[in-house]
Amino acid sequence: MAHSPALESAAGAVAEAAAPAGGPPVIRTQGLTKRFGGGQLAVDGLDLTVPRGSVFGFLGPNGSGKTTTIRMLMGLIAPTSGVATVLGESMPQSVTRVLPRVGALIEGPALYGFLSGRDNLRRFDSADPTCDPRTRDARVDRALERVGLAAAAGKKARAYSLGMKQRLGLAAALLQPRELLVLDEPTNGLDPQGMREIRALVREVAAEGTTVFLSSHLLDEIEQVCTHAAVMSKGRLVVQGTVAELAARAQGRLVVRTPDTTGAVAVLTAHEVTELQVTEGQVLGRPAADADEEWLPRLCAALVAAGVRVRGFGLERGTLEDAFVALTGEGFDVAG
């Protein structure tokens, strides 16, 4: 996508509207940029603001720069330019102070296949110098319970399904209460039930006061669990804000149910409704961008006056997917 200054200023406006009422953001980046050795510009001038207490969805198609951003935020790779602060500290400079306050699941957990799920967690716990060894077993059991792996805890990790491995990774991130949980595509490879369970867990962790930052290429996932979202496309931030604000930017769709579709199309066209689609007993269309509140009842009256038998009439709410398509001018499932 060619970069649009209009989109950039729109992104800034929404970011300001979504800024927290009090307290510094949990994650903030300014001009964060990563150019890889081969010249690949993976992240380009990213200004991101993640409010404390949010469930923040980091959304974008494959290859849009999400993992590269997360790796910079976690101090795993250094940015080419720009700055990132996490929990008020500069990254990667303060990585040793910041990481104990963050639970992270990035690119799948590093597990020992020959160890059981429980022993893998014990290993993670013992690698953390802040964890008291005397309470280790209780912590490990609680984490296994939370992710639904208590019954499979004695099995070797190599016998785990992808979903079970993902849950074990999440259990590792949840061993200690954290201020921030960072999850890179946490539901990738899970079946619908597994996805629901992870989403429920994310809501639960957020309700306890942990800020959650999760990346996803699934729009409906973001709509279901996130309070805020940022949309990436080809390394650049397209927009960020609350999910409600973003969805509100998506234009609604007009739906007219009528047997008189030809007459309805004539009236809708005269009222500047575009992208008309006619199906059996129904006409769909896109209202003009500047349509005001009074436009809808006026249009309905015009349909009736033209003798169109209106059996149903209304505006359907726009989805985040509509917003994404409207903002980027591209479908969502394109590789970057």
Ligand SMILES: Nc1ncnc2c1ncn2[C@@H]1O[C@H](COP(=O)(O)OP(=O)(O)OP(=O)(O)O)[C@@H](O)[C@H]1O
């Ligand atoms: N180590 C690397 N060296 C060179 N290019 C890289 C490297 N890592 C990522 N890239 C490139 O940077 C771009 C962004 O990749 P990134 O993995 O951050 O995207 P993503 O949004 O997380 O996608 P995915 O969900 O597929 O991981 C891609 O074009 C990718 O090929």
